[in-house]
Amino acid sequence: MPRFFLDAAIHSGDVLTLPDDVARHVQVLRLNAGDTLTLFNGQGGQYAARLAEVGRRSAVVEVGEFSAVDVEPPYEITLAQGVAGGDKMDWLIEKAVELGAARFVPLATARSVVRLTGERAARRQAHWQALVQSACEQCGRNRVPAVEAPNEFMRWLEGLPAATAEGELRLMLSPRAQLPFAALPAAAPSAAVTLLIGPEGGLSPEEEDAAAARGFTALSLGPRLLRTETAGIAVLAALAARWGGW
Secondary structure (H helix, E strand, O other), rough: OEEEOOOOOOOOOEEEEEOOOHHHHHHHHHOOOEEEEEOOOEEEEEEEEEEEEEEEOEEEEEEEEOOOOOOOOOEEEEEEEEEOOHHHHHHHHHHHHOOOOOOOEEOEEEEEEEOOOOHHHHHHHHHHHHHHHHHHHHHHHOOOOOEEOOOOOHHHHHHOOOOOOOOOOEEOOOOOOOOHHHHHOOOOOOOEEEEEEEEOOOOOHHHHHHHHHOOOEEEEOOOOOHHHHHHHHHHHHHHHHHOOOO
């Protein structure tokens, strides 16, 4: 059944005119009046709905029963990712949504090739947020992860509390790390998890030291070096298997 995200309040019994972008999607899918679909607004749960009218440029739905469906993993992971070049960041964000990431923090680091500031940064943030919404429509998530505004690595790091909260876990991937993946807790932490990954060239030694001073533990994924767009996906998948996210 087609799923659509609406950035608006939804209530059973509502008759809603769909936003233009959603109406266009309805047209692309060649849906007709009487067809059923699912609506969600990122606040949890979803609504059954029926298309009441489909015009050339518009669509109206009748909202039906609410269902408290929740497919979130039993843990919350923030992916703090050094911005990758080309379309790597788009691919990474889309797949990380499917694997359960709860929040994204795009970072400019010492070795970053891509630098985002001003209007360009705002456009990329909006683009990535739209990708997140689309990925949620596809994979069945009813809570939409947030993409924070691109930030400088040291500024972001200095904004974090110096000490971790009880149960919180901060991890950074590093080829120099000694802690193997198998040494992570067998059960999901009771508090938030932050996963820090550098861009194509990785984090600099100075950045790793600064992160360690803010409570990050360097984590190894073994003897093979993974690309930045592969590393986050690999860790999220492995953690899902380890912590019951599947």
